[in-house]
Amino acid sequence: MKRKHDDDLADWLEAGYARAYRTAYLLVRDARDAEEAVQEAYLRVWRFRASLPDGAGREPWMYRVLVNTCYSFLRREVPRRAKHSGAQFELDDATTPEAADRSPEAAAEASEAADTIGAALADLPEHLRATVILRYWTGLSEREIATAISRRPGTVRSRLHEARRRLAMDPRLGALVAPVAEEAR
Amino acid sequence: MIDEGTLAHLLSEHAMGIPVPESAVGDLLAAAPHADPSALSRFTRPSGRVLAAAALVTLIGAAGVWGLAAHHRDGESVNTRAAAATGQSKTLATGAGGAGRSGLTPTAPATHSSDRVSAGVNQQYSAASPTAPGTAATGSADAANRTAAAPKDNARVIRTGTVDLRIKRHTFGQTIGRITTIAAGAGGFISDEKTYESAAVPSGTVTLRVPSARFNGAVEKLRALGTVVSASTRGVDVTAEYVDLGARISAATATRDQYLTVLQHATNIGDILSVQDRIQTVQTQIDQLQGQRNLLDNETTYGTITTSVSEPTPKPKPAVRPHHEAGVSVAWGKAQHGFSQRIEGIISHSGSALVVIVGLLLLALAARLLVPRVRRLVV
Numbered sequence: 036m037k038r039k040h041d042d043d044l045a046d047w048l049e050a051g052y053a054r055a056y057r058t059a060y061l062l063v064r065d066a067r068d069a070e071e072a073v074q075e076a077y078l079r080v081w082r083f084r085a086s087l088p089d090g091a092g093r094e095p096w097m098y099r100v101l102v103n104t105c106y107s108f109l110r111r112e113v114p115r116r117a118k119h120s121g122a123q124f125e126l127d128d129a130t131t132p133e134a135a136d137r138s139p140e141a142a143a144e145a146s147e148a149a150d151t152i153g154a155a156l157a158d159l160p161e162h163l164r165a166t167v168i169l170r171y172w173t174g175l176s177e178r179e180i181a182t183a184i185s186r187r188p189g190t191v192r193s194r195l196h197e198a199r200r201r202l203a204m205d206p207r208l209g210a211l212v213a214p215v216a217e218e219a220r
Numbered sequence: 221m222i223d224e225g226t227l228a229h230l231l232s233e234h235a236m237g238i239p240v241p242e243s244a245v246g247d248l249l250a251a252a253p254h255a256d257p258s259a260l261s262r263f264t265r266p267s268g269r270v271l272a273a274a275a276l277v278t279l280i281g282a283a284g285v286w287g288l289a290a291h292h293r294d295g296e297s298v299n300t301r302a303a304a305a306t307g308q309s310k311t312l313a314t315g316a317g318g319a320g321r322s323g324l325t326p327t328a329p330a331t332h333s334s335d336r337v338s339a340g341v342n343q344q345y346s347a348a349s350p351t352a353p354g355t356a357a358t359g360s361a362d363a364a365n366r367t368a369a370a371p372k373d374n375a376r377v378i379r380t381g382t383v384d385l386r387i388k389r390h391t392f393g394q395t396i397g398r399i400t401t402i403a404a405g406a407g408g409f410i411s412d413e414k415t416y417e418s419a420a421v422p423s424g425t426v427t428l429r430v431p432s433a434r435f436n437g438a439v440e441k442l443r444a445l446g447t448v449v450s451a452s453t454r455g456v457d458v459t460a461e462y463v464d465l466g467a468r469i470s471a472a473t474a475t476r477d478q479y480l481t482v483l484q485h486a487t488n489i490g491d492i493l494s495v496q497d498r499i500q501t502v503q504t505q506i507d508q509l510q511g512q513r514n515l516l517d518n519e520t521t522y523g524t525i526t527t528s529v530s531e532p533t534p535k536p537k538p539a540v541r542p543h544h545e546a547g548v549s550v551a552w553g554k555a556q557h558g559f560s561q562r563i564e565g566i567i568s569h570s571g572s573a574l575v576v577i578v579g580l581l582l583l584a585l586a587a588r589l590l591v592p593r594v595r596r597l598v599v
Contacts, residue, residue: 049246053240060235061231078249086488152230168231
């Protein structure tokens with residue numbers, strides 16, 4: 036029984052690795068830090084797996100550990116990252132499977148758009164950025180985010196509202212938002 | 221307000237473009253240390269017991285900080301008396317920041333480093349200043365005597381100085397080499413060097429870092445390299461700040477150790493996460509304080525001397541005076557000039573002259589033909 040529980044958890048962590056890594060990357064904006072943060076978070080989850088809630092409660096619990104770990108990295112690693120500030124270069128130099136299928140023009144446009152949204156996100160304060168990422172990338176509900184960041188759902192709603200307001204005022208996003216909104220209609 | 225769907229779409233596009241490194245989750249979990257699962261019941265918020273323990277730790281830490289600060293204040297007042305006895309805290313010359321910082325205040329709050337009062341030693345000489353010593357040599361000796369009140373025992377003093385030198389012409393490169401030798405000989409190094417040798421007047425600034433114990437000797441050797449235009453040295457006693465940093469590091473370390481003790485007795489994940497967060501916060505404080513102390517260590521271990529070197533500006537060349545020639549040569553010159561002018565005039569007026577000449581020839585010819593006939597008619 037216990038062995039099966041461990042195997043299930045290992046599979047679940049393995050399956051969610053890419054999403055967890057990208058969440059961490061969006062938070063810390065550094066490939067190496069993101070990888071270390073996910074590894075550290077996974078180790079904590081594994082170490083205390085006996086207290087892991089079953090079912091839907093498992094995910095916000097794991098993301099709470101991950102977000103806390105990322106915050107620790109942000110506090111601890113600021114001087115080093117300021118010295119490097121090469122996260123974007125690492126992203127540009129890497130080749131993703133999705134990018135390989137695109138035409139050069141489409142890839143360039145997508146890269147530019149990614150840079151823009153990445154830069155706009157980076158300008159948000161940490162607490163707003165984490166909330167936006169967990170909601171609109173990771174896909175957690177407001178209640179799950181509240182669990183993940185140890186705040187009330189009302190606070191989460193307030194933060195999301197504030198983050199969307201700030202992003203709407205960002206002039207860099209204006210050219211990106213209009214086509215996407217039209218496409219959605 | 222940006223639309224939620226749009227934001228989710230953009231963010232998803234962006235996130236999917238992030239390359240994911242190869243996962244090694246299996247190996248990672250296999251190598252993970254195993255906790256006792258039975259000790260961890262469920263995921264809850266921190267219990268009241270752990271919160272109470274954390275509050276107790278905080279109180280103990282605060283009391284420790286207060287106690288160390290009080291102890292530090294006592295030590296500081298002792299230092300003040302000792303400094304007053306040796307004259308170390310006395311300001312020796314008027315300096316920009318020295319006059320108001322000439323003594324230690326025993327009642328200064330130890331927890332606010334920005335308000336901390338430091339003892340300062342300033343010396344400033346200038347060749348152009350009426351308050352300067354009469355010659356560079358006497359100023360040099362004076363400086364050596366005054367700075368002989370070097371920090372003793374565990375005193376931490378940041379030593380800085382500037383020396384502005386005027387050297388002989390064509391000795392710039394040699395002087396820079398000597399400065400490097402002085403730095404190396406004192407066990408120091410050159411931390412910065414800016415030279416402009418290609419300019420009309422070679423000049424440069426060299427910053428030396430030399431061990432504080434050899435600071436005065438290095439300044440004297442530098443002064444001997446040329447004529448001292450101006451020189452100043454300054455010492456700022458940061459012993460109080462250094463000791464205070466040490467006390468704060470000790471207190472924070474004690475607090476962190478207490479938290480670690482609490483962490484060992486935590487029984488659920490919520491408690492553990494909460495205590496770990498506090499440990500990380502305290503650890504960050506410790507790292508910052510340690511960094512500040514390391515900086516002070518560096519600044520007090522090595523003094524900084526900024527040496528400006530320049531060659532004298534060359535005297536401007538005298539303007540070319542007009543050459544007075546003798547009368548014959550002037551006449552010859554004028555003759556040449558007149559001759560060429562006439563030739564030019566002839567050439568330029570040759571057209572009209574030619575017409576006049578042709579006219580005269582025609583008149584002469586006509587006269588020669590008509591005059592005999594007229595004579596014959598008349599005779």
